[in-house]
Amino acid sequence: MSAHRVAGRGRIDADAPLNFSFDGRAFQGRRGDTIASALLANGVRVMGRSFKYHRPRGPWGAWVDDPNAIMNVALNGVELPNCPATTTYLEEGMAARSVNAFPSARFDLKGGLDLFHRWLGAGFYYKTFMWPDWHLFEPMIRRMAGLGAVSDAVLEGYVADQLHDRCEVLVVGGGAAGLVAARSAAEAGQDVCLVEDHAECGGGVWQRAEIEGTAPADWVAAQVAAIVAAGGRVLTRATAFGVFDHRMVGIVENRAFGQAPRLRRMRAGRIVLASGALDRPVTFANNDRPGVMSVDGAGEMLARYGVLVGRRIAVVANNSAARAVLPALVQAGAEVVEVDPAAGPIRVLGAKRIRGLDQGGRRVEADTVLASGGLTPLVHLWRHAGGKLDWCDARQAFIPGRAPEGMVAVGAAAGAFDLESALEEARGVARGGAVEASVSHYHLTPLWPAPGAKGRQWIDFQHDVTLKDVELAARENYVSVEHLKRYTTLGMASDQGKTANMAGLAAMAAIQGRPIPEVGTTTFRPPFVPIPIETYHGAHRGQLWHPLKRLALEEAHRAAGAALGEYGGWLRPGWYGQGDVAQIIAEEVRMARGTAGIFDASPLGKIEVMGPDAEAFVDFVYYNTIRTLKPGHIRYGFLLSEGGAVMDDGVIARVDQDRFVISCSSSHVDGVRTHLEAWRQDGNDPDRIFIHDTTQHWATVTMTGPKAREIVGALGLEVDLSAEAFPHMRLREVVWQGGPLRIARVSFTGDVSFELSIRASRAEELWQALIAAGAPLGAGPLGLEALSIMRAEKGYLIIGKDTDGETMPHDLGFGIPRQKKTVAFIGDRSLHNAKANSTARKQLVGLRVAEGAVMLPTGAHVVEAGTQRSLGYVTSSYDSPTLDRPIALALIEDGVAQMGREVTIWHLGETRRATICGPCAFDPEGERLHA
Incomplete structure (x- = not known):
């Protein structure tokens, strides 16, 4: 084990070594490590560089509160950008490299920028690069902006699942308060789901010697087992990153590295926020040096990963919670010296490695500095839901105030920093009780930035915002916290104010001579932590953007050797058989012209328009006159846009006086349906016109060719199929095998054709009957490619292929309605302008x-x-x-x-x-x- 590991400590598997590399150097960690804990165990302090000045940075915290250690990580050919080292679990073979640094975090060529910090203060680019022309400098500045780099292959196969879920009680946070609240609610018979972002529950419990008289591991295991036994769910490695309308909580579930997270949209009847609290920084000179960490971060590194962050530790703290962590560090072998921040200004000595502290000429030898300015409740989700915040002088922090509907905060998130009172309140909340957080054992001395202090005191570690930057913003009248945030970039990006905001707000308050609550807070917005953009993908993409529609006869076509392809959004047979494709298609054409072809025309539109005003409506939406169409008759016609362009052609059949069936092009069904629905609601009584798309209710099999009548006749239908009794462009409704069958005499080939429409569930029965009847005559299945040739031989057009966006009916040889139709119709005026003529x-x-x-x-x-x-x-x-x-x-x-x-x-x-x-x-x- 490493000299920085403490035997017997942590939740790692000491017997499972993992090999990895950082900036090209080989290291070894343990299963259960994060990249950050493994590097600290190997004595690596510098893990990144700051955004603007490229100053060396090491971890500040141990989990989501760390803004410094950000890396590009590669594993098994997949490289993901901007992975927080403190939350990325180590896997065998990982290759990590620091972002914003070249060639490495240890030695960065751009580190020299820090020498020019006097000229690169807050907002410098707004002023410095205006002359002679901003655009001269913009390309260079944009190249230097941003953190990390996206590999070309990073998204290969990187697809996030999405699912919808619901529960009665959602508990956010698997620490002590969250576990107790979830258990109490589950045992009360409620449907409970607990989400915890670590790989295992416990929160700060792991830093304690015992809890309620039990070892932490046993206590946590007992709570989880009780929740599950009562019917509750526990989701680990799952982060609630945002609360949205109507208590919909976005939860991102992290899986194996390189596998996109799962997005779970959870609808909760009630939300219990047990997200805990964060240790906040203390501002003093050079407080950004690698080796300056939060007290809680050091405690977590020891308790979870068995890593002792330093041997000689100087502690700068103002609260009792921080002091409670120190005995564990001493017991693990560290020499701990407490430094009173009120005794004088503090300055860290050393650059990439800390040599000690200087306080008014007094030197304190140390290799590590731990700081704690007090605990700040994690209220991000509370604010996402619209909850208000109250200022608490005793805690020197904002705590949850007026609650959003259906949401309550417990434990440290509610300001209950004392474990015993937090557990008691959590049990009460689960039973529907009220929250009254106690501060009985927690106390602190206010410790905030002092304007005018000497040295470079860092407030935002990631974006290089110092106390002097806040003072500059105030001098330039950026006194609103929202203006301060944007002018200095304080609290932006992955930090989202978790470490920087409170110090920044306090500094601005001190500069203005106002209390902190009067200055207020910035707006908290999702996501609470960085999550991959892929997680947010909309439902409408890939197959979901334009879902491939399937034929009821798909299996029959496959059995017949069909070559299936996408045609107009449908998976349809292009041709049947294998070999020379051109020859196969030509043979199908000859077959259909010589005897007959059997064609699956199911995708053809079958949109029914019904109601007392149906006749007037279809006469209005069609270019042709439809009101003269008799029941049982069919008419070919055009639907136009308001600009007079042809948007669809097809046939319309009149079933009876108040009922029509529009058979539009296969690929236009959705567009025609929405077109009809839009006009139905515009200037019409929607209670007198009804539109119903029955396209997928009916399957249509077309028999076309000289022998078509003979083959259809073999079905034994009680209908006269002769040309005299059943001429072209007629419709008949009959019964076949005990069910309805609709027959239309329409043709897209120029030969005698019968379109037979039947309930989709009976499509194969009809198909096989026609195949059997046609086979002795030499008829067989006809693919879409052959049909396309046959229609072109006849001069029949396909809208969108043989037309463009300006084609009007008279361009296609249909000019009579333009001259003779007297009633209004869609696109009528556009057919008579100068361009149309x-x-x-x-x-x-x-x-x-x-x-x-x-x-x-x-x-x-x-x-x-x-x-x-x-x-x-x-x-x-x-x-x-x-x-x-x-x-x-x-x-x-x-x-x-x-x-x-x-x-x-x-x-x-x-x-x-x-x-x-x-x-x-x-x-x-x-x-x-x-x-």
Whole structure:
């Protein structure tokens, strides 16, 4: 064991050594150590550098109260930035390096900045770099700003889980008061959850020889066991970092290093705050030197990690709680000398290693200085919840005042620094009693910064804020505590005022000659401790940002050998089988044109619009006239934006007088639904129009091709499927196998097609029946890629692919409603402005290449001869298996008027020739569609 370890002390496993490195040097710690405790055990004092002056820094505290020892830590290929060394548990093979230091914390090239401290006081950059131009200096200053560095690989696989939870009583803090409160509440039959940020509960109990006549380890184990036995939960390595509206507490659960924490959103009926108190610094000259620690921090290092922080210790303290720690240090082998801070100004001797103290010419030999200016209750969460603070002269501290609804503070967090009274109050609170904190055995002599004192006295160790900086801020009229904070950066960043605030407030109060409570406090904001940004990730990201929707027939498609891919937010079959993909897709097209193809069209929208005003509503939202549509009939139409651009195309079916079904594009369902809902609530009586998205309630299987009627007929439906009885664009509702089946005669291929919609739970039954009926005829499943070719052969468009954000209906050949529809509709006025009537509008046309030429690239530009100005571009392009030649669709300026014209196609520096033609290349007369 190290010479700084004390045998038999601490909660570490002395028989489990762990190898690690710091700034390139190899060290050894023990399981249960933090990086800071392991380094202290190895005699390392300098663990970091301050932000502005790059002064050497060692740990001040032993846990979240330490602002100094911050490191980048790497393990197993994962490197995390800005890890507090006092709260990062040691693991085998860790490589830690100090931040804000180069090449090491021990020797930092930028340490010379401290020589210029006279010119680098608070707010210096606001004044020094204004002339001749701030922007000349800004890049350099920004490069020097910040702590730590993020590795490119740091977030690889670093994903935080999030979960929602609830309990009747949430106890924050697993010290003595928290354990007793949680046990009492659990044994009273309440649903209790206790959260503790250390790896094990106990808090300050570990510094005591015994508690309630029992050894600390036995007492803590008994409390935890009783809580669990009564049905309560105990979460360790879990930090409550913020209290939000309606008693929602954010809890971050730290797991193995390199694994992102879990965020637990806890809704609590009642919150018991048992977060404890912190030891606050004392201001004296050079009080920031490595080896100056809090008394409580030294006690924790000894009690939890078996580390004696020094052999010759000088103690500068003003309170009884600090003196109670000293006997344990003496018993562990330290020589302890108490220095009365009231006897004269104190100055630390030594730079990177302390040589002693000087007090008015009297030298005190020491290798370590422990300081304690009194205890400060940890009230951050109390303030997050809106609780008020009261000033207590006896404690010289702010303590919880008027409570937020459903929240109570106990133990040291409430100002009860005496253990016996804290336990008694904690038991009472758990039973619903009141809190009246006692200070019976705790006493202190006020000890605050003295303005005008000589030497550099540090108030904020991390940001290099001195007493003189506070005095400067006051001279420049930054007397508000919020202005003081921002002007000097006091209490910012990871410290969040835990060590710096009280001294800063007291200094400003003394300068102004006002009592501390009149100066007030800064605003406490979450998070209480630094937590990874990944923890805050929103729900809408990755799969949760745009969830991949799944087909009811997914397993059937997989069994058929489908190649599944994402199409419009759905996982859909692109084609079926393995091998030459282009050949497979071409064969599917030929199959569907020759016999029939069976296609899963379930993602097509099925949004029902119902109610007495449904007819007027759909007539208003559609570009086409819908009020003349008869029940059982279907009409193709456009939905427009207010700017007149086409946002969706599809069909609308009238089921009966007051009920319509809108079948929009698969990828537009969510957008169309919100579009309809927005207009339903604007100028309409929402009690007379109802919109219901049934897309995922119905599965749709489409049979398309010359044999489609024969295959559907094999289902034995009681409906006449003949062209005369069931023509194109009609709807029938029938019964199949005892359940409802909706049949629509619509087509996206140009061939006879039947869309059969059935309850999603019966989709596979229908699919297999059609597959079985089609197989003897040579029909089979059809993928989305083949369907895309077939629709392009027919000249059918896909909104967003064959249109852009300015495409209007008349650009697509649908100009009659613009001229003849007399009632108002969405986008109507925009269709008649100068831009809408321009002859230079891009119109949908086809492009034909010479015989033997290869197909045109999608996205290629149609250019004006001589100027190379783009006249439009190719939107869709395929090799047509049906026509045995390339086909293409394009948006071209005044394209309809240029039918038959040969144009130049430009793509990536190469030019081609093509002829503008009509978009429909297959069965332009529609004979197959109406057969």
